[in-house]
Amino acid sequence: VQLVQSGAEVKKPGESLRISCKGSGYKFTSYWIGWVRQMPGKGLEWMGIIFPGDSDPKYSPSLQGQVTISADKSITTAYLQWGSLRASDTAMYYCVRRAVGWNGYYFDHWGQGTLVTVSS
Amino acid sequence: EIVLTQSPATLSLSPGERATLSCRASQSVTNSVAWYQQRPGQAPRLLIYETSNRATGIPARFSGSGSGTDFTLTISSLEPEDFAVYYCQLRDNWPMYTFGQGTKLEI
Numbered sequence: 292v293q294l295v296q297s298g299a300e301v302k303k304p305g306e307s308l309r310i311s312c313k314g315s316g317y318k319f320t321s322y323w324i325g326w327v328r329q330m331p332g333k334g335l336e337w338m339g340i341i342f343p344g345d346s347d348p349k350y351s352p353s354l355q356g357q358v359t360i361s362a363d364k365s366i367t368t369a370y371l372q373w374g375s376l377r378a379s380d381t382a383m384y385y386c387v388r389r390a391v392g393w394n395g396y397y398f399d400h401w402g403q404g405t406l407v408t409v410s411s
Numbered sequence: 412e413i414v415l416t417q418s419p420a421t422l423s424l425s426p427g428e429r430a431t432l433s434c435r436a437s438q439s440v441t442n443s444v445a446w447y448q449q450r451p452g453q454a455p456r457l458l459i460y461e462t463s464n465r466a467t468g469i470p471a472r473f474s475g476s477g478s479g480t481d482f483t484l485t486i487s488s489l490e491p492e493d494f495a496v497y498y499c500q501l502r503d504n505w506p507m508y509t510f511g512q513g514t515k516l517e518i
Binding site: 325327334335336337340349351352385390392393394395396397398399400401402403404 | 441442443444445447449454455456457460461462464466498500501502505506507508509510511512513
């Protein structure tokens, strides 16, 4: 199993951006893919999740409307997209594969991370 | 919304010592907890899932326990590579997922 993310980005406030996460080594349409944000020097924050089989994203209420999560199952890739970046979007972003246990949910594989820097 | 509070924020120990990290939920939970380790400059990795199961390749010195509101990650004898930040996580009401704020384990 591998989740390979796109490279670091440096953007200006107001610009748009889409970062990607390509899954391989497993059946892409059978597992939810999520995104986790880590702001500089801070902890982990769950942003949202999508099931590539039907591309129905779910979002953290605190981030709803600020980002868009999508997936293209034909190329086993998930995306995280911003329409208008802000300086506060500066962070490391991880994609994760969600696994299901008998009574719990956890992220068993992580991408290497994509660093997004937003600065004028 | 369930809040996970980890303690202590920082734990200072020496190699060979035993580490006990706590994760307390703001209300009793029925779902299990997972633990992750993040070394400096690296992505987090899964250590423990379903409260007490070690992920693939995780050494036996790592163990997890707990139920209800209180969960614990124990490292029986610290190795130099164990000094890192540890996070607990669970799934709240669908579709929310929650992380604790982390415990930094330092030498």
